[in-house]
Amino acid sequence: MNGGALAFLVFAWGTIFIMMYWSISKLLQAEKQGKA
Amino acid sequence: MEQQRDQWATKLGLILAMAGNAIGLGNFWRFPYQLAKNGGGAFMIPYFIALFFLGIPVMWIEWTIGRYGGRYGHGTLGPMFYLMSRDRLKPRKALWLGIIGGLLGFSVSSLLSSYYYQIIGWSAAYTYYSLTGAYFGQDTYKFFVNYISNTGAVVFFWGLTMVLLGIAVAQGVSKGIERWVKVMMPALYIFAIILVIRALTLGSPVKPEWSAIKGLEYIWTPDFQTLRQHFFKISLAAAGQIFFTLSLGMGIIHNYASYLGPEDDVALSGLATVSLNEFAEVILGGSLAIPIAFAYLGPEKAIKGGVGLAYIALPNVFMNMPAGRIFGAFWFLLLWFAGFTSAIATYNYLVALLEEDIHIDRKKGTWLVFVWLFILGLPIALDKTLLLLTDMDSWVGSYFLVILGFFDVVVGLWLFGVDRFWEELHKGAYIKIPNWFKPIMVYIAPFYMLILLGGNTWDYIRGGVFTLTPGYLEYLVKKQALISTTVQYAKKMVIISRAMILVVIIIGAVEAYMAIKKKYGEEIKKNEVIIRA
Numbered sequence: 001m002n003g004g005a006l007a008f009l010v011f012a013w014g015t016i017f018i019m020m021y022w023s024i025s026k027l028l029q030a031e032k033q034g035k036a
Numbered sequence: 037m038e039q040q041r042d043q044w045a046t047k048l049g050l051i052l053a054m055a056g057n058a059i060g061l062g063n064f065w066r067f068p069y070q071l072a073k074n075g076g077g078a079f080m081i082p083y084f085i086a087l088f089f090l091g092i093p094v095m096w097i098e099w100t101i102g103r104y105g106g107r108y109g110h111g112t113l114g115p116m117f118y119l120m121s122r123d124r125l126k127p128r129k130a131l132w133l134g135i136i137g138g139l140l141g142f143s144v145s146s147l148l149s150s151y152y153y154q155i156i157g158w159s160a161a162y163t164y165y166s167l168t169g170a171y172f173g174q175d176t177y178k179f180f181v182n183y184i185s186n187t188g189a190v191v192f193f194w195g196l197t198m199v200l201l202g203i204a205v206a207q208g209v210s211k212g213i214e215r216w217v218k219v220m221m222p223a224l225y226i227f228a229i230i231l232v233i234r235a236l237t238l239g240s241p242v243k244p245e246w247s248a249i250k251g252l253e254y255i256w257t258p259d260f261q262t263l264r265q266h267f268f269k270i271s272l273a274a275a276g277q278i279f280f281t282l283s284l285g286m287g288i289i290h291n292y293a294s295y296l297g298p299e300d301d302v303a304l305s306g307l308a309t310v311s312l313n314e315f316a317e318v319i320l321g322g323s324l325a326i327p328i329a330f331a332y333l334g335p336e337k338a339i340k341g342g343v344g345l346a347y348i349a350l351p352n353v354f355m356n357m358p359a360g361r362i363f364g365a366f367w368f369l370l371l372w373f374a375g376f377t378s379a380i381a382t383y384n385y386l387v388a389l390l391e392e393d394i395h396i397d398r399k400k401g402t403w404l405v406f407v408w409l410f411i412l413g414l415p416i417a418l419d420k421t422l423l424l425l426t427d428m429d430s431w432v433g434s435y436f437l438v439i440l441g442f443f444d445v446v447v448g449l450w451l452f453g454v455d456r457f458w459e460e461l462h463k464g465a466y467i468k469i470p471n472w473f474k475p476i477m478v479y480i481a482p483f484y485m486l487i488l489l490g491g492n493t494w495d496y497i498r499g500g501v502f503t504l505t506p507g508y509l510e511y512l513v514k515k516q517a518l519i520s521t522t523v524q525y526a527k528k529m530v531i532i533s534r535a536m537i538l539v540v541i542i543i544g545a546v547e548a549y550m551a552i553k554k555k556y557g558e559e560i561k562k563n564e565v566i567i568r569a
Contacts, residue, residue, distance in 0.1 A: 001249055005077070005256040012084070012256075016314045023308035024051070030301070030466045031047040 041109055042209040043295050049214035051305060052221040054292055055312035056377030059224070061155060062281040063317040064374055065346045068325035070277050072339045074270045076254040076326075078262035082274035087314070090484045091278040093477040094441050095310055096469070097448045098284060099302035100461045102293025107569040111294040111388035113287045114138025114548030117443070118556065121451040127560045131552055133447055138548020140440045141287030143540050145385040147432045148286065150412035150536075151425045152382070153201070156375035157194030158183070158347060159368045164193075166364030172355040176348050181519055185420045194417060197376065198406060205383045206402040209295050213380055224373040227366050228320040234363060235324055238331045241357075251330030251338065255322055272491045275484060276434055281317055282310065285437030285444070288381035291388055298569075299464035307467070316374075324367070328353055346371065383409075393551035412540070415532060421517040423526055427533040430501065438488050445482040454478055504530060 001009075044050035071079050105116030118127075118134030125133070161183060165171050171179040183189060204216045240247045263270055279285055289309075293302065325345050329338035332353040341349040346367075354364030383405060390401035416424050449457050458474065495501075500508035504527060512526040552560075559566040 001253050002257060004258060005253045008077070008080070008258055009252065009256040012080070013319050016311060016318055019307070020311035020315050023304055023311050026466060027047055027051060027301075027304055027308055030304075 041106065041111075041295065043297060045210040045214055047305075049210070049218055050292075050296070051308050051312070052217045053213055053377075053381075054289070054305065054309040055316075056217040056221050056224075057288055057292055057381040058281065058283045058309055058313040058378070059221075059316045059374055060281075060283065060378030061152070061159075061371060061375045062277070062283075063313070063321040064228075064324065064371055065155075066280060067277060067317050067321045069342050069345045070273055071255060071322065072326055072341060072345070074273045075259055075262040075266070076339075077257040078259040078266070078270055079274055080255065081258060081260075081263055082271040083277065086271075086275040086278040086484070087310075089476055089480050090275055091282050091284070092307065092310055093473070093481040094279075094284045094444060095282055095289065095306045096303065096461060097444045097457075097477065097481075098289040099293045099306040100457065101444060101448045102290035103296045103298070103300065103302055104460060105290065106294030106296060107298045108567075109392065111291045111392055112138065112385065112548075112551070113141035113290060113440075114551055115393075115555065116290060116294075117447045118552045120447050122556075122559075122565055124451045124453065126563050127556065127565065128563050131549070131560055133443075133451070134552045135545050135548045136443060137287075137440075137447065138551065139541050139544035140436060140443065141290075141385065142389065142544030142547060143537070144286045144432060144436050144440065145288070145382045146408070146412060146540050146544075147428055147436075147537060149379065149382045149386075149409050151416050151428055152375065153197055153379055153409065154190065154194045154413060154416060154425070156372055156379055157190065157197045159371035159375060160197055161189060161193040162347060162351070163365050163368040163372060166351075166354060166361055166368055169355075169361050171351050172360070176351040176355075177344070179351070180344070180348050181420075184422065184518060187418060190417050194413065195410075197372075197379070198409065201376065201379055201383050202402050202406050204380055205387055205405075206399045208398060209384070213384060216380065217377055220373050220377050224370060224377070225316070225320075227370040227373065228316065228324070231363065231366055231370065232320055232323045235328045235331075238328065238357075240331065242332055243334065246331055246334045248327035248331045250335065251327030252323065254330065254335065254339075255326060268491060272488060275488050276438075276492075279437045279441060279488075280433060282313055283378060283381065285439070285441035286382065286385075287440065288378075288385050291385045292381060294388075301464050301466045303461060303465035303469055304467045325350060332356060389547065389551075393547065393554070412536065415536070419529060421519055421521045421525065421529065423512055423517055423521070423529040424533050426512070426516050427530045428537065430496075431533075431537055434492055435489070438485050438492070442482055442485045442489065445477070445485070449478055 101116055101120060105119060108119055110116055114134045114137050117137030118130050121133040122130035204212050206212065235248050238248045283289055326338055329341055329345065329349055333349060337349065350367060351364065354360035357363060386405045387398060387401045390396040390404060391398050454474065509523045509526050513521055513523055556567060
């Protein structure tokens with residue numbers, strides 16, 4: 001794969017993955033605190 | 037005047053339901069062919085711009101409107117739009133906004149379901165045909181045509197899907213929908229991940245220069261030259277895809293959000309829904325159909341696969357792939373699961389309408405909706421050319437969604453009040469949305485939608501879609517019909533489609549008027565706000 005494509009892919013996938021991980025873990029953490 | 041309504045039992049259940057609502061055929065079927073048709077890497081740039089300036093803001097607006105309506109016991113758009121505009125406009129004028137919202141919500145849920153459920157039915161059929169190897173060794177185009185022409189098979193798999201949808205919805209929100217999605221959504225992700233791993237390890241099974249990695253390269257090489265040449269067309273397609281994939285402008289995000297408690301978070305939850313959807317679309321959906329087609333069919337056929345990429349091109353791949361029956365079944369089951377979890381939401385919108393506005397028991401309402409959708413879908417199931425489906429989708433899928441999205445901004449922000457909306461959005465919120473996002477929601481997102489609407493209208497005027505010019509009918513016959521047909525037949529299908537749309541719009545308007553009048557009749561008569569939650 002060419003460098004440009006790889007860089008774009010890593011950037012896009014990375015951003016989406018981080019956004020997903022951050023938002024879901026924050027939600028679950030908030031729910032846990034709410035129940036406690 | 038708060039009513040006792042069903043609510044989501046857990047935050048995880050809510051998020052999975054919302055993600056299931058958004059993740060649909062758009063992610064795995066529509067996204068790859070839009071991507072291929074619009075230059076791969078050239079498409080991804082306006083796609084991400086539209087996600088940021090249009091998708092995320094409208095998602096937050098719809099969650100907020102939905103939760104606000106739920107506080108008054110409403111899960112449908114008519115009363116929601118009325119409630120949010122009555123302070124600024126006074127009840128009598130707000131009633132008009134309620135009617136617009138109600139007719140759009142009812143029309144999109146009814147009309148979209150009438151053909152979308154059938155496509156889900158195709159996926160059920162193809163899961164079965166993959167397992168039995170029915171299309172193996174055959175011309176996959178002819179096989180698809182034969183299937184669509186076999187009314188018995190089409191109605192059976194469509195009916196089966198509708199019965200299962202009915203069972204899920206009849207059980208209610210927390211005991212039905214939430215339980216189903218808690219099983220189906222993780223299964224959907226597992227199927228997709230297994231398929232992606234298989235797709236990216238295919239190597240070069242046919243020719244050394246054809247590979248899945250080349251497919252990824254096509255998607256991810258930023259192609260500014262193609263984008264510059266077809267800027268408007270590609271940008272419109274990308275914005276349209278964002279609307280479709282996030283299930284915006286359908287009324288179903290509002291409906292699911294109406295089952296939240298008044299202090300439940302919407303800010304972080306809306307963002308989580310977007311990110312789960314984008315994971316399914318960009319990372320999983322983008323790594324399946326196109327890379328697989330690049331490896332087995334080569335770049336040219338993969339790019340020209342169009343709408344038929346999922347049901348015509350990919351079966352060619354499965355029949356030549358080791359363990360193709362299993363992977364074929366996984367692919368079509370993935371499509372079925374994705375479609376099903378979105379379809380539950382449109383189905384529930386219509387059931388909520390009967391339950392809340394006309395006070396029909398949920399179980400009875402579920403089967404009444406079943407009959408309604410069956411009547412609406414039957415002409416589509418009987419049309420072997422698929423022209424009825426095509427015309428209806430060109431109105432509902434590209435037009436109504438954007439109009440509804442635009443009214444979301446008009447009502448939720450402009451009429452409800454920007455500061456009041458901002459306060460409402462942050463009620464019980466787990467995150468603080470930066471203030472610089474406000475102008476994006478108030479000005480940029482609606483401007484984007486106006487451009488999108490203007491672009492689509494211009495395309496339709498030029499193409500003769502409104503006036504049914506001979507050129508447009510010829511185009512339908514030559515380019516859109518699945519099997520050869522005549523101009524007269526095409527015209528008949530288009531007229532039937534538009535008559536159906538008109539009837540559904542009228543019913544939606546009358547229903548919304550009656551529902552709002554019934555509960556808020558007194559304040560409309562006095563033209564002053566009386567009922568407060």
